[in-house]
Amino acid sequence: xxxxxxxxxxxFEAIRAKNATHIPGxxxxxxxxxxxxxxxxxxxxxxxxxxxxxxDTFVGKFSVxxxxxxxxxxxxxxxxxxxxxxxxxxxxxGFLDDLAVIAMGVKYCAKDMTKYEKWRTSDGGRRKHWxxxx
Numbered sequence: 001x002x003x004x005x006x007x008x009x010x011x012f013e014a015i016r017a018k019n020a021t022h023i024p025g026x027x028x029x030x031x032x033x034x035x036x037x038x039x040x041x042x043x044x045x046x047x048x049x050x051x052x053x054x055x056d057t058f059v060g061k062f063s064v065x066x067x068x069x070x071x072x073x074x075x076x077x078x079x080x081x082x083x084x085x086x087x088x089x090x091x092x093x094g095f096l097d098d099l100a101v102i103a104m105g106v107k108y109c110a111k112d113m114t115k116y117e118k119w120r121t122s123d124g125g126r127r128k129h130w131x132x133x134x
Contacts, residue, residue, distance in 0.1 A: 043099060046106040051076065053116040062119060064112040075105025
């Protein structure tokens with residue numbers, strides 16, 4: 001099993017190295033600056049909140065509409081699914097479609113996520129969440 005994992009890591013690094021040589025330096029600098037973006041951090045926080053909200057919904061601690069469950073689940077499944085509209089091994093653009101889908105999911109679920117945040121903070125911070133460190 002360890003050999004297969006190492007082979008996969010080696011193949012990934014080879015693809016990444018090959019693609020990195022095809023990216024102009026200005027694009028690479030832009031991508032690196034985007035990785036420090038507060039907007040990107042906000043989307044990561046939104047994803048954590050969405051995951052916590054789904055978990056609390058599934059265990060019966062919080063209630064949201066079926067549409068919200070479907071939208072949030074679809075966004076998360078798209079994020080982790082191997083087959084994307086734009087493959088993740090493509091530099092920069094490979095992750096932009098994932099980010100766009102998460103942003104759309106957050107936008108669709110915003111009302112329920114706001115309710116969830118209020119509910120979660122009204123608990124006095126006593127609850128421990130399985131995914132986020134809040």
